[in-house]
Amino acid sequence: MTRATSSTKRATFLWSAAFMVGMSGTGALLFTDFVQPPWGMAVMLVPMLLLIPLVRASERMQRAAGSASPAAARYNRRMLAASFAYVIGFLVAVALFVDQTVSKPVAAMLSLLPTFGTFGMIWAMARYVTEESDEYLRVRTVNAALVATGLLLATGTFWGFLTTFGVAPHVPMWVLVPIWAMGLGIGQLVNKVREA
Amino acid sequence: MKNRLKVLRAERDWSQGDLAERLEVSRQSVNAIETGKYDPSLPLAFRIADLFGLSIEDIFLRDA
Numbered sequence A: 001m002t003r004a005t006s007s008t009k010r011a012t013f014l015w016s017a018a019f020m021v022g023m024s025g026t027g028a029l030l031f032t033d034f035v036q037p038p039w040g041m042a043v044m045l046v047p048m049l050l051l052i053p054l055v056r057a058s059e060r061m062q063r064a065a066g067s068a069s070p071a072a073a074r075y076n077r078r079m080l081a082a083s084f085a086y087v088i089g090f091l092v093a094v095a096l097f098v099d100q101t102v103s104k105p106v107a108a109m110l111s112l113l114p115t116f117g118t119f120g121m122i123w124a125m126a127r128y129v130t131e132e133s134d135e136y137l138r139v140r141t142v143n144a145a146l147v148a149t150g151l152l153l154a155t156g157t158f159w160g161f162l163t164t165f166g167v168a169p170h171v172p173m174w175v176l177v178p179i180w181a182m183g184l185g186i187g188q189l190v191n192k193v194r195e196a
Numbered sequence B: 001m002k003n004r005l006k007v008l009r010a011e012r013d014w015s016q017g018d019l020a021e022r023l024e025v026s027r028q029s030v031n032a033i034e035t036g037k038y039d040p041s042l043p044l045a046f047r048i049a050d051l052f053g054l055s056i057e058d059i060f061l062r063d064a
Helices: A003-029 A039-048 A051-065 A070-097 A104-131 A135-164 A173-195 B005-011 B016-023 B027-034 B042-052
Strands: none
Touching: A003 A039, A003 A051, A039 A070, A051 A070, A070 A104, A104 A135, A104 A173, A135 A173, A135 B027, B005 B016, B005 B027, B016 B027, B016 B042
């Protein structure tokens, strides 16, 4: 591993850690009196800004590792935009729903707000797989997506039976995308292990 | 699949980055193909063969 690869990996890791700490910290704040929902939840936007240097560090790492491509750069920007759309949609939907006095049709419309961001993420991934002209990078992404999908289906089925048998509590369906995203990360690790 | 990419590249004094640029793929792709971790598609194999002025069989070796 070259010095450039090593330092860019370190920077990406540090920005990832800062993002995770920031999101966890603001999440914890919601359980205190310092931040009151719904508008106090806007504090979550602050750690979201850390995604910008994180994406830049990640792109430097990709360039140093020789895995950068124009399609990957477009994917990163689209995912960034979709993530912000998701969080803003989520905050607005929760803020408007907080007193639970809205009618069911309005509640259904509010549910669409964070979903638009999710559509954006799925669209970004679909565009990447279509636009990536480097077949090796494309295969790696598709492999990771297969691992993520497999994990999601297996976890969902298992949790469904746990719920049916009264062992585990019900989990809202919006956790699907975060679980799939985690599976994507695991899929990339699987790629590395298979090629080691 | 084994291949002679590393030797052919060395003969021309090309780095993996040089070859990647000529093939319009990432350096990581060249590394994966060269080390046998990834077998290229037929179109990419033809592009590699054309670049070196050889046939595919002269570059990629059948598994024993």
